[in-house]
Amino acid sequence: MRKKIVAGNWKMNKTYSEAVPLLYEIKDLLFKSKKAESVIKIIAPPSLYIHDFYETTKGLKNLFVGAQNCSYEESGAYTGEVSATMLKSVGAAYIIIGHSERRSYFKETAEELKKKTEITLKHGLTPIFCIGETMEKRQANEHFKIVEAQITDSLFHLSPADFQKIVLAYEPVWAIGTGLTATTAQAQEMHHHIRSLVEKKYGNAVSSEISILYGGSCNEKNAAELFACPDVDGGLIGGAALKAKEFIEIIHSFPA
Numbered sequence: 001m002r003k004k005i006v007a008g009n010w011k012m013n014k015t016y017s018e019a020v021p022l023l024y025e026i027k028d029l030l031f032k033s034k035k036a037e038s039v040i041k042i043i044a045p046p047s048l049y050i051h052d053f054y055e056t057t058k059g060l061k062n063l064f065v066g067a068q069n070c071s072y073e074e075s076g077a078y079t080g081e082v083s084a085t086m087l088k089s090v091g092a093a094y095i096i097i098g099h100s101e102r103r104s105y106f107k108e109t110a111e112e113l114k115k116k117t118e119i120t121l122k123h124g125l126t127p128i129f130c131i132g133e134t135m136e137k138r139q140a141n142e143h144f145k146i147v148e149a150q151i152t153d154s155l156f157h158l159s160p161a162d163f164q165k166i167v168l169a170y171e172p173v174w175a176i177g178t179g180l181t182a183t184t185a186q187a188q189e190m191h192h193h194i195r196s197l198v199e200k201k202y203g204n205a206v207s208s209e210i211s212i213l214y215g216g217s218c219n220e221k222n223a224a225e226l227f228a229c230p231d232v233d234g235g236l237i238g239g240a241a242l243k244a245k246e247f248i249e250i251i252h253s254f255p256a
């Protein structure tokens, strides 16, 4: 059985005094929800809040704290960087890698993302590896090719044992923060394509178990139809993860 996962990417939002009450609101709603228990829930706040979030949410079933990025270096003279081991030491269990905002604004390359994935796995954390095409590439009918290259270039050197630890997140760049969601047909088509690529490379035992999340303007209104797609195993949520009720409603959106 594939894991059902909802991950909230808080991005660079909320001061500490805003973040704490929001976390408590989410925590209270999760405590009251039996339905949410079986879903893996990940909250990825700005990294300086991770330790607090970890301490505050201890004891909540299937709730994990994640980071939005990490260094590809182990440690040392890299001013401003945060390492995977540091993130682990304050309670992070997941690290989002290769988000399109990191790829475009911070010019992260396939080679760097490969190293980030390796270091994350090496230290026993789970990468949530993001892939997705721009609108320009979709209109040029190159979306399958782009996504395939992103996976091949950064992940397909991994052993099957390592690859199966990864969570993939398909996030069409044109849908992120825009209110433009992929249709269920577009999401299912791409998720199925991704699963087929994994099957071709690693076989059915790995491809049938890997969770592939959808991200890009996923909210409490469209989550149920997206999560009902056979190859969509949950969501990576940006804007709607910053509103407690909406975030919980998304967690409640898996088919029974």
Ligand code: PGA
Pocket: 009, 171, 175, 176, 177, 178, 179, 215, 216, 217, 218, 236, 237, 238, 239, 240
């Ligand atoms: P969004 O962001 O839900 O605000 O579109 C998703 C993401 O960037 O992961």
